[in-house]
Amino acid sequence: MSEPVRILLNGERVDVAGVPPQTTLLEFLRDRRRLTGTKEGCAEGDCGACTVVVAEARGTVIRWNAINACLRLLPSLDGKAVFTVESLARADGALHPVQQALVDCHASQCGFCTPGFAMSLFALYKRARRPTRVDVDDALSGNLCRCTGYRPIVDAAAAMYSLPPFDDWRAACGEDAAARADTELARALVPLERHAALDYKHAGQRWSAPRSTDELAALVSDRPAARIVAGMTDVGLWITKAHRSIDDIIYVGDVGELALVRATPHGLDIGAAVTLTDAFACMEASYPELAEVWQRFASVPIRNSATLAGNIANGSPIGDSMPVLIALGASVVLRGTDTRSVPLEAFYPAFRTTAIRPGEFVAAVHVPARTPGLVVRAYKIGKRYDQDISSVFACFAMTLDAGIVRTVRIACGGVAATPVRAEQTERVLVGSAWDADGVERAAATLAAEFTPIDDMRASAGYRRAVLGNLLRRCFHETTDTAGLTWRVESPALVAGAPS
Numbered sequence: 001m002s003e004p005v006r007i008l009l010n011g012e013r014v015d016v017a018g019v020p021p022q023t024t025l026l027e028f029l030r031d032r033r034r035l036t037g038t039k040e041g042c043a044e045g046d047c048g049a050c051t052v053v054v055a056e057a058r059g060t061v062i063r064w065n066a067i068n069a070c071l072r073l074l075p076s077l078d079g080k081a082v083f084t085v086e087s088l089a090r091a092d093g094a095l096h097p098v099q100q101a102l103v104d105c106h107a108s109q110c111g112f113c114t115p116g117f118a119m120s121l122f123a124l125y126k127r128a129r130r131p132t133r134v135d136v137d138d139a140l141s142g143n144l145c146r147c148t149g150y151r152p153i154v155d156a157a158a159a160m161y162s163l164p165p166f167d168d169w170r171a172a173c174g175e176d177a178a179a180r181a182d183t184e185l186a187r188a189l190v191p192l193e194r195h196a197a198l199d200y201k202h203a204g205q206r207w208s209a210p211r212s213t214d215e216l217a218a219l220v221s222d223r224p225a226a227r228i229v230a231g232m233t234d235v236g237l238w239i240t241k242a243h244r245s246i247d248d249i250i251y252v253g254d255v256g257e258l259a260l261v262r263a264t265p266h267g268l269d270i271g272a273a274v275t276l277t278d279a280f281a282c283m284e285a286s287y288p289e290l291a292e293v294w295q296r297f298a299s300v301p302i303r304n305s306a307t308l309a310g311n312i313a314n315g316s317p318i319g320d321s322m323p324v325l326i327a328l329g330a331s332v333v334l335r336g337t338d339t340r341s342v343p344l345e346a347f348y349p350a351f352r353t354t355a356i357r358p359g360e361f362v363a364a365v366h367v368p369a370r371t372p373g374l375v376v377r378a379y380k381i382g383k384r385y386d387q388d389i390s391s392v393f394a395c396f397a398m399t400l401d402a403g404i405v406r407t408v409r410i411a412c413g414g415v416a417a418t419p420v421r422a423e424q425t426e427r428v429l430v431g432s433a434w435d436a437d438g439v440e441r442a443a444a445t446l447a448a449e450f451t452p453i454d455d456m457r458a459s460a461g462y463r464r465a466v467l468g469n470l471l472r473r474c475f476h477e478t479t480d481t482a483g484l485t486w487r488v489e490s491p492a493l494v495a496g497a498p499s
Helices: 025-032 097-104 114-127 133-139 151-162 175-192 213-222 235-240 276-286 288-295 300-305 308-314 321-327 423-429 436-449 460-478
Strands: 005-009 012-016 051-058 061-068 081-083 198-202 205-209 227-229 248-251 261-264 267-271 331-335 339-343 361-368 374-381 392-401 404-413
Touching: 005 175, 012 175, 051 114, 051 175, 061 114, 061 175, 061 300, 081 175, 097 114, 097 151, 114 133, 114 151, 114 300, 133 151, 213 248, 213 331, 213 361, 261 276, 267 276, 267 308, 276 288, 276 300, 276 308, 288 374, 308 321, 308 361, 321 374, 321 392, 321 404, 374 460, 392 460, 404 423, 423 436, 436 460
Parallel strands: 005 081, 205 248, 227 248
Antiparallel strands: 005 012, 051 061, 051 081, 198 205, 261 267, 267 361, 331 339, 331 361, 374 392, 392 404
16 A cells, blocks of 8 residues: 655644645645645746745754745655745744734735745745845745835845744744754654655556665666656646646655765766755855856755756756856766766757666766866856846856967857757867957857757847857956957847847
């Protein structure tokens, strides 16, 4: 008989059975538990109305993360604590500091989006004391408001820390009190711990969550047609938007070995279950220049669920991580009967096609250690700053010696059927002077190297012009160019200008 899914929901243990494995957390909360404060807006993780907070034990530490309930499948929450907006106020009706701050700052009008904002702010409240404005903006980047305006909501984010805290997990104030509250929650999660694989079945659908890579390898070998999932930020759309039925799912999020980032003298090995939040934080330590593009990679709730390996295995030609990783010389570690490593630039033989063979799965992503003198720049061009799909993405990684380009790798997204290296441009640059004339020759080559499509995000001509301009931008950012002029084909085609 199938075991139930075990969740700590708003402080109460709930054993879930009798629902299909592809049920989203949002469906379960609203339809089964009548927790209707969690709203459905877009059903694709863009509006934030469905935001909830998940707490899980990582050793002796509790991690508090905002996620989109509309995309997470219910069984992935097995063994974790889920908190909805209904849990914030005390039983006597006293409002949580987050809620009271929203009231005091007049930060709600129609109110539809407010529960999602409250939960994003609650996650921030649990993670940070006195965050910066940048931290607040980042925390709210996945929440949309169509009537109140964001200023009073940002004001509430600052005001919530000045209000009296609760003496429990909701709002324990100070390191000691917060630690005691987390210890209390960790104890409540102990009975939910699972030491064997979860195999949950209902109505012809199956969810398997192995606990080791050997178990995972055996499952993938036995069931090569099963859908392997981690954060479900893309697969969730197949269910909510395409209304597809996924009958056989293998979940990698409970495989402890895949949730690790291993640092070696050769670089980082980022396991397949490592979220984008954690993967980006580890990469930023060696490549701080990437901070902006990682911050613009979806929203905090998406990054808290999605994985780097999942973004790569998805195979999209506009995935933002792939151009960066290709430029850095990353490779994908595949596990099946044997283990093999594939350079990421060779991982995509065609549109939405990968080098993964039947019976294999992505075990890790290897990011090489930074070499001395490496210059790295990455640029995302879209119609808006936050929460947008790239029209063009380009990453440049090069070493310079006495003003000469010695090595260079350029990778681009959004300009071909797959993420791709600009090898013609690389050949033009290697051995040439890193000066205005050399860059102009290379920029002309880069602008002509690919045959992008016209679509609603940008025209082909715009994409080609932007590629050349991004190389010029890289040159100006890495060189003392006082007195030089940035030459462009048309003022309307400067990188970043709207199409």
